[in-house]
Amino acid sequence: VQVNPVKSQPTTSPLIPEMATQEVQLNETLAHLKTESETLKTKLEEERAKLHDVELHQVAEKVEALGQFVMKTRRTLKGHGNKVLCMDWCKDKRRIVSSSQDGKVIVWDAFTTNKEHAVTMPCTWVMACAYAPSGCAVACGGLDNKCSVYPLSLDKNENLAAKKKSVAMHTNYLSACSFTNSDMQILTSSGDGTCALWDVESGQLLQSFHGHAADVLCLDLAPSETGNTFVSGGCDKKANVWDMRSGQCIQSFETHESDINSVRYYPSGDAFASGSDDATCRLYDLRADREVAIYSKESIIFGVSSVDFSLSGRLLFGGYNDYTINVWDVLKGTRVSILFGHENRVSTLRVSPDGTAFCTGSWDHTLRIWA
């Protein structure tokens, strides 16, 4: 440290006022320096957040582009009396359950388009439905704030409503439901801002998940190989990843500009896609802990209601409120196809378990199978 020689002061007037001034100046200087060091630390955080220049499509530049796709409606399922709100595939790759604003839940054979079962719910707007892994039951719910399980009988004449089991109870509408790996547990999301895990047999609440600041609209379970987590999306624009055992939110993503209507895991479980009212789909990588791709076009201005991946994860299908389905190249970020057919909003979309087709449900009262 360099020592500045002190100039000898002529001892005339008292030094106290001068020293007081210097004291103040010193404190001010120190204060400025402290502020500057804090500012530098904050800037560091901002730099980290600002790094938009590293995205999936840049890394994927060397990947071969996809060719033309020909996908058409192969089946049309007619029977609902009002908007179709939700659908799910059975593991047998041919049966489908769908639910509607008309209060009905229908089980279809998608190969033949025959209706196999029909249940009338006590409420309208059945916003959620799911097929049990065994194929022997379906779960559904909506404005009744509940999730109920109906065992499917082989006897077509049997009244399914008689065997109904109320499992979940929320304090607002049920937005989504999904069985876990077995028929024994159901995961639900609700307009009451929470998700919950229930035991089907006893109806007992096993775990609840708090963290969303508004209605939770969707959820998806991680592929079984990757462990006990699930992702949820809500009206708070957040996508949260949860640990099912502890109930903790382990990761949270907030880059969408509006409600997240749909979330779906990438087949490897290392990422998930989301669809939002902001007219974009996005891909979030769980290990990089950030958004790595955004699927949008200036010409697409209507919200995305539902998303799902093809089997390899290369294609992302999005159902939109402008009645279309957009097919995206997940790696390159470009749209590879746009599909027309529905006469109103596409409200739900799922790829079949073996990836041979995908099904859409619409406010035009129908479901379509595309391949």
Place this chain on the structure above:
Amino acid sequence: MNMSTTNNIAQARKLVEQLRIEAGIERIKVIILVIYFVSKAAADLMSYCEQHARSDPLLVGVPTSENPFKDKKPCIIL
């Protein structure tokens, strides 16, 4: 000015200079880390796509005879 006052200011200036340098280094480190993680994550996603591409019916397209939905006639369960 007394010596301790001068020293304090000098030390504080040194600290800020140090922090400026460190912030610069930290910024580079963070950039490198993020690029590494995103590149690695992206490479993994690409690799998964590539490995499974051949068995993705909607991606590669399967002949009408092999896709039960493409067959317009009702399927016969054997």
